[in-house]
């Protein structure tokens with residue numbers, strides 16, 4: 001009799017437990033869906049318009065306008081109930097960052113000597129033909145242009161673009177990258193330090209050049225070292241053609257020859273040009289990451305953090321050429337903010353802590369992610385994964401990629417998509433064998449030993465105005481951004497609530 005009643009009461013207890021759980025699950029699901037549907041493309045479009053507003057002047061890291069955009073984002077997070085996780089109870093993690101303001105578009109001219117001794121001056125147009133150096137010294141240089149290939153001096157690799165060539169007081173003309181191209185091959189690690197824009201301008205200055213024309217496309221590039229007496233300008237195909245005109249040479253042909261032979265092919269072009277840059281240096285600059293969190297509620301699991309991040313800064317305003325940074329990367333920031341709002345306002349109890357990291361200084365050399373990984377607010381060992389969003393706001397398909405250390409986590413995203421979103425979706429494992437220059441905040445975290453993931457959008461992507469004035473709030477599709485935010489929201493609830501995570 002006694003054992004029967006024990007079994008009976010056990011059964012009763014089990015039934016009660018199951019029905020309570022079922023009830024809770026249903027209530028939870030209703031709550032989850034309510035806030036899922038609160039994420040709207042209209043709201044996303046509104047947040048995009050704000051971030052792309054001229055008042056933030058292209059959000060160049062260090063500028064007062066960037067800081068104003070960071071304060072706005074922090075204020076929104078705070079209003080939604082996200083807690084600060086930066087320095088001294090604030091949303092901000094500050095670091096030093098000198099920066100340069102480009103006051104006007106400057107000037108690029110070619111001086112064409114005629115047979116009768118006269119000189120015709122050809123002036124180029126910005127941004128169609130050239131782009132002012134976003135970190136140029138202030139001043140004017142008129143000098144002969146000397147072609148220096150890749151602008152690399154690598155004695156241990158027996159390669160020097162400046163060998164036997166005099167560039168003192170001259171304008172050097174050079175290309176991006178290095179002669180060795182296979183970033184998946186460990187050999188690339190010997191070349192990697194020579195492919196940075198910063199290195200190239202510093203090496204030109206070491207050789208006494210007074211100016212630099214960088215064949216990196218005529219778009220904004222603040223990711224280059226500032227050197228007081230070095231006048232820098234980015235050029236597109238038109239001035240490049242004019243420099244090579246009549247010389248019986250061609251930039252592309254020379255490069256492919258260098259890439260095959262590893263023999264430099266530098267030469268003085270005989271062409272004289274003028275570069276004028278009107279810039280102001282702010283050596284006292286500081287910038288910041290914006291960090292917010294929703295604290296976990298489980299006494300043990302709350303120590304574990306899931307970080308989602310994207311860069312808030314953009315490339316600024318090159319003397320009237322405002323690049324609002326809509327697709328790159330207001331889109332990633334807004335996706336994170338919309339998901340943060342839904343998660344915080346739902347009040348759903350998450351066991352783990354969720355962290356929102358809006359990064360400063362990406363466009364000037366991944367400074368914000370480097371600063372965070374060297375000064376982590378949450379221990380690396382307790383970080384479940386860092387998920388990066390950069391240019392996530394265009395196209396019709398979703399893609400989630402993970403480092404080999406956490407491919408299992410992509411399952412949380414595909415489940416969310418299969419159940420509620422129904423977009424075409426791809427998942428992939430990002431290769432660990434990469435020896436090139438890290439070109440995203442995600443790769444900075446990966447190099448520091450974090451498990452990393454990235455979310456992107458694919459298929460039918462609209463034309464991308466990369467680092468150009470066309471990259472404003474009209475460069476994105478709010479409907480796909482709504483679904484990205486919804487996918488983050490749903491997968492984060494699952495990831496942050498699971499008793500055990502499957503990596």
Ligand SMILES: [Zn+2]
Nearest residue numbers: 328329390391
């Ligand atoms: Zn970006």
